[in-house]
Amino acid sequence: MIRLWRNVRFWRFAGQAIAVILMVAVLAFLGSNLDRNLRQLNIRFGFGFLRSQAGFTIGETPIAYQPSDNYTQALVIGLLNSLKVIITGIVAATIVGVTAGIARLSDNWLVRHLAIVYVEALRNMPLLLQLFFWYFAVFLSLPSPENGISLGLITFSNRGVGLLGTQLSPEFSALLAGLTIYTGTFIAEIVRGGIQSVPRGQWEAARSLGLAPPLVLRLVVLPQALRAIIPSLSNQYLNLAKNSSLAVAVGYPDLYAIASTTFNQTGRAVEVMILICATYLSISLIISLAMNFYNRSVQFVER
């Protein structure tokens, strides 16, 4: 018979047992403290507070809302505002990033270096700083609506951006600009790497078949580059979604901002924390699933 401490199966069992005991002990310790502390603060765990009146105003409401509505309705507004900025941000950042990534590989010296300066300058500064910059130094410093700057269909003023009759608030505009331009730098690097991963022979073969350079890029290179791009790109989309929670810095009422106001008013840290976690995890999960689905459709189909 093998000695006990030489027995691999014994050690496997012991390792798992120790892990379980440690985890249970830590969780029990934290849980009992939480219970005691909450009792001291006179808070009883439960989501009943969601039905009580919120009482605060929200700057931007995609659906009707009054301060007399309850917390659930306020949080739904926050979620809608978050989704609004995440979806537009993903679209805009993709456009900016792909353009900059292609420009980064341009034969034109000036265009190439412009793209390099954009990427290297802006991805090495914190997003929060850029958001403050966009909000305070750009959008709030613009002239008033009467003498706003008009570029065809778009007008810029300190009340936000007017686009084809719809008015975007300065908070939303600053958040969207910051998220787009910051995430765009990362997408640009991913696109550049993806395009460079396509063998040079593919370019040359397509050119020698008589395709013009823009068509080579669109028909031959990009479809192949996409396979390398998509997995990293979906990471950037996830980052953008998570970073949209910095909205609170510029006063855009996104989910996190409203949840944090709810916490300040009710003191319900645990419940608010659970809500924040559950929502952001679901958003992340949805983006991952959608990107996985898309990824499968662009992968090479083996014959």
Add this chain to the structure above:
Amino acid sequence: MTSKPPSLQTTPLTWLRKNLFHTWVDGLLTIVSSVFVVWVVTGLLTWVFTRAQWSVVSTNLPLFFVGRYPASQSWRLWIVLSLVVVTIAFSILSQRSKSSRQKLLSYGLLVVSFFLSLWLIGGSGILTRVGTNLWNGLLVTLLVAIVTIGLAFPLGVLLALGRQSALPIVKGFCTAYIELVRGLPLIGVLFMALVMLPLVLPSQVRLDRVVRAIAGLVLFNAAYLAENVRGGLQSVPSGQIEAAKALGLNTPLILWLIVLPQALRAVVPAIVGQFISLFKDTSLLALFALVELIGISRSILAQPQFLGRYVEVYLFTGLIYWIFCYSMSIVSRRLEVKK
């Protein structure tokens, strides 16, 4: 008689033709982008030299770097700075040398000078105490970033090993932790650390704000570092592990002597990348009333004589972040090339 090959010398004119005006589309792009560049550069230069009021930066320079740290004690920070320089120089030199004793010595020096610096900054015993509420600006940004990476790295390695473990419970727990944290925004994790941590600890334990912030950053970054390290672990050929087993090494020794050294060497650039994003992420602490670099910029902007000087302050703050992050990204690129 042989004729010389045609000259390939580039004159400025051929360079222009090749790089800026190859086709007419190219020429159009060049013209449009040069108009843009000229417009931006002239606008920026006239603003920098005529309209900008740099006094907001020059009068507040000490605030940006050390915040409200008492001026009478600032000699302590100079000692810390020289200590950091000496430690870095020594560890670079000893990395080049072959003697393992010198390497060990440099690790020792690193640990000693870290705790010495902490003592010099905070002070206790013969030095007057300087509370963490007076640690502001770049000082606290750097301190938080360094302490966080020092703590998050070992935790990340443990989580990565746990995720690769053959024990299903350990594996499940580590995987769940990593995926959960990576699905959350940092601001949510910091909220948890600053608000929830006091609730789940015994009420006698009072954690300092800076400590709680570091805890949040460590919990967050450990999950990302774990994923980086996992990439490295997977890159170690299984033949290495089999060979080590055949030599009779047990599992902890295989990990310590064979797997980890190879895995970690492979992921050094990724870890530097994570450190860069951690350095930028420390800015979020400003949203939780910690007066780090961005926090101090905001309080400088609240000074009545400098109201509205956003562009100057944010450009200067951005420049500080940029210098640190860009130099680290160059280091990471160098390491990648060396491989």
